[in-house]
Amino acid sequence: MDKRPRKELIDGLRDSLRNFEERYDRSEWEHFQRQRNKRRRKPIPLFVKLAGIAASLFLMVYASVRILPLLDFTDDAGKHIPSEVTSPQKEPEQENPDSLVVDSIAKSIEEEQTQETASVSIAQKTYSSSFVGQIEGEEIGSPGKNKHPKVIEHVELNTPLARSVTNERLVRTWSLPTTPFVSGVDRKEKGFYRWYRKSRGPSGLDVGANITPVFTDKGISLGGGVSVQLPLSNRLSTEVGVGYMGLRIGKNFEANKTDTVSLQTVGVRNAIGMVAIPISLNYAFTESFSGSLGLVPFRVVRDQRTDILQRYRWVSGGVLSGDTTGRLIGERTRMKRADSLYMGNTYLGFIQVSGRYTPSLLKKRNVVISPFIAVPVGRLQDDEYRWLNGGVSIRFYLQ
Amino acid sequence: MEAQNFGHTRLGYLLYVDKKDDDFLADIFDGEVGLTAELEEWIYSRYWGKLMGVARRYVPNRETAREIVNDSFVKAFNKRATFKGEGNDKKAILEAWLVRITVNTAIDRFRTQRTLPDTVAIDGLENHPAVEMDDTLDVEDILQLLQGLPDLHRIVFNLYELEGYSHDEIGRLMGIPSSSSRVYLTKAKQGLRALYIKYIGGRRDG
Numbered sequence: 001m002d003k004r005p006r007k008e009l010i011d012g013l014r015d016s017l018r019n020f021e022e023r024y025d026r027s028e029w030e031h032f033q034r035q036r037n038k039r040r041r042k043p044i045p046l047f048v049k050l051a052g053i054a055a056s057l058f059l060m061v062y063a064s065v066r067i068l069p070l071l072d073f074t075d076d077a078g079k080h081i082p083s084e085v086t087s088p089q090k091e092p093e094q095e096n097p098d099s100l101v102v103d104s105i106a107k108s109i110e111e112e113q114t115q116e117t118a119s120v121s122i123a124q125k126t127y128s129s130s131f132v133g134q135i136e137g138e139e140i141g142s143p144g145k146n147k148h149p150k151v152i153e154h155v156e157l158n159t160p161l162a163r164s165v166t167n168e169r170l171v172r173t174w175s176l177p178t179t180p181f182v183s184g185v186d187r188k189e190k191g192f193y194r195w196y197r198k199s200r201g202p203s204g205l206d207v208g209a210n211i212t213p214v215f216t217d218k219g220i221s222l223g224g225g226v227s228v229q230l231p232l233s234n235r236l237s238t239e240v241g242v243g244y245m246g247l248r249i250g251k252n253f254e255a256n257k258t259d260t261v262s263l264q265t266v267g268v269r270n271a272i273g274m275v276a277i278p279i280s281l282n283y284a285f286t287e288s289f290s291g292s293l294g295l296v297p298f299r300v301v302r303d304q305r306t307d308i309l310q311r312y313r314w315v316s317g318g319v320l321s322g323d324t325t326g327r328l329i330g331e332r333t334r335m336k337r338a339d340s341l342y343m344g345n346t347y348l349g350f351i352q353v354s355g356r357y358t359p360s361l362l363k364k365r366n367v368v369i370s371p372f373i374a375v376p377v378g379r380l381q382d383d384e385y386r387w388l389n390g391g392v393s394i395r396f397y398l399q
Numbered sequence: 400m401e402a403q404n405f406g407h408t409r410l411g412y413l414l415y416v417d418k419k420d421d422d423f424l425a426d427i428f429d430g431e432v433g434l435t436a437e438l439e440e441w442i443y444s445r446y447w448g449k450l451m452g453v454a455r456r457y458v459p460n461r462e463t464a465r466e467i468v469n470d471s472f473v474k475a476f477n478k479r480a481t482f483k484g485e486g487n488d489k490k491a492i493l494e495a496w497l498v499r500i501t502v503n504t505a506i507d508r509f510r511t512q513r514t515l516p517d518t519v520a521i522d523g524l525e526n527h528p529a530v531e532m533d534d535t536l537d538v539e540d541i542l543q544l545l546q547g548l549p550d551l552h553r554i555v556f557n558l559y560e561l562e563g564y565s566h567d568e569i570g571r572l573m574g575i576p577s578s579s580s581r582v583y584l585t586k587a588k589q590g591l592r593a594l595y596i597k598y599i600g601g602r603r604d605g
Contacts, residue, residue: 009595010588012532013541014560017456020538021448028447029440032469305435340436 047277047346050297054240054279061238062230205230208397210370214247216389218269221246227278229397235284240277245298247272249385255310257328263309266332270385272342273302276349282356288363290356296349296374305339308332348378354393366397443472449494450501456557457505459546467508471501502562506572509550530592533599540599547594548587555580556587 007015206229214221225243232238250269280294311333314326354372362369369392376387450471454464475497545553554573558564559580566584570577 007532009530009532009592010560012536013544013591016536016538016541017452017545018561020452020455022451022455024444024448026444028465029443031465032443032472035466035469036473337435340439 047297047299051277058240206397208395210393210395212391212393214389214391216248217386218250219248221248237282239280242277245274245276247389249387251385257312260312263311265307266310267308269306271304272300274298274300288358292354292356294352296352298349299346300342303339303341303343305337307335347380350374351377368395370395439476446497450497453498453501454505455542467505471504474500530595544591544594548590552583552587555583559584
């Protein structure tokens with residue numbers, strides 16, 4: 001028989017469960033990390049959501065500004081038809097095709113010393129038919145009369161080409177009234193620029209690239225990216241892009257000068273690398289100057305932490321030098337390592353205000369100088385580090 | 400001078416050794432030191448066992464309890480700025496904060512899977528005013544007893560008897576009247592006694 005005193009069941013359960021702990025195994029931490037990483041992938045990141053919203057807005061604006069006016073087709077066509085139809089007819093060679101053919105043939109005939117008969121018949125037939133065989137059979141008839149086979153061949157081959165150019169111009173006028181005709185200048189453009197000019201077409205999209213040095217109170221970093229600008233009106237335009245941006249943030253701590261033994265952390269710096277999707281609305285005040293307001297959501301893809309460590313120690317000149325005055329000196333070292341403080345996180349980012357200036361010297365190069373200031377919003381606003389930053393973005397546009 | 404032997408590359412560890420654990424933890428949660436992966440693991444290893452013990456009181460399945468604990472750590476790491484380590488016993492304060500997160504996480508999970516409270520099964524049990532417990536009873540046996548209770552009864556029992564919540568607080572937390580909380584607690588105790596006599600008492604008495 002068990003003689004030990006027994007607790008009431010509920011009190012006993014309470015006491016047993018209150019101090020109950022499971023034994024920890026390190027594999028639990030690995031399991032935790034796997035589970036956390038898996039869950040991080042599941043939800044659609046804010047970054048992607050914002051990109052989706054930006055793309056949708058961009059498409060809506062694009063459609064409303066560029067595509068819908070093209071559907072208003074009748075007016076454009078009406079404007080172009082008369083001028084394009086009448087102008088070729090007014091040209092002397094088109095008004096009187098016979099004279100052109102006769103003249104051109106005449107020179108050849110003079111060389112062959114046979115003039116009127118052949119040239120007139122050739123001219124008539126050239127206008128009505130395009131087959132050499134027919135001409136030979138019906139008009140020129142017998143082999144004896146056909147003294148200029150080379151000349152006939154020449155005229156017949158050239159005539160359809162002249163006609164096709166005229167017809168093609170008319171057809172193009174009807175089908176795409178806003179597309180400019182291919183000019184001689186365009187034919188000279190080669191490579192990427194030619195492709196760009198063609199692909200740009202009537203949309204008015206300006207593709208650009210930028211290099212951006214960024215300053216914070218803890219240092220300078222560099223960023224860059226590409227963007228697409230879409231004019232909304234004469235003064236307004238919107239721009240969306242993607243880029244990589246670096247940022248240095250951190251904090252300083254007061255060192256304890258009485259501690260001459262241990263290394264003290266006097267500063268922490270985090271070098272953050274981020275992929276950003278800036279979206280902005282631009283307003284042109286003058287031809288050379290415009291202002292811009294935008295949002296820069298981003299995802300942190302690199303987080304490198306540097307601890308600034310300092311040790312104080314007393315030194316003296318030594319007995320031989322005769323200087324026995326004790327001096328307190330501080331020695332600093334830096335310790336770098338990867339950090340997980342911001343790594344992999346997505347942030348609403350910054351509200352960015354910028355000015356855009358195009359110096360007259362750089363106008364032909366399509367270079368825009370854009371000083372900006374970026375104010376953190378959302379979670380970054382209350383972060384322990386100061387994310388406020390500014391800089392000067394140098395932007396290049398293909399126009 | 401001993402500190403110099405470690406060299407600057409091991410400084411982080413040296414500082415941690417020099418500080419008391421409680422101060423160090425409080426520093427982390429006060430935001431004085433960034434929460435690195437190494438420090439997260441340190442906290443995780445220190446409190447995992449305790450939180451697992453808490454979670455297993457609420458959910459019968461051990462794997463589900465692990466998920467609850469891991470979810471709780473994720474919340475704690477993400478919301479460390481909301482923790483204020485005021486008071487002398489910072490370890491206890493931090494532990495209480497983590498336990499509270501775990502309890503809330505378990506209840507949240509219960510809410511998402513909640514059906515109508517099942518009181519039928521326990522109503523059929525015989526009422527036993529007081530039962531003595533063998534103090535050699537294993538914790539796993541006790542957990543088995545708890546798992547024999549309906550979800551709502553088990554949660555109310557845990558919240559009242561082990562976490563120290565009042566019936567009003569339980570009512571607010573669970574979205575039920577405080578009078579219902581009292582009823583569920585009574586039924587939980589009654590059920591535990593009945594289950595003990597049925598499965599453990601009888602076994603030990605031969």
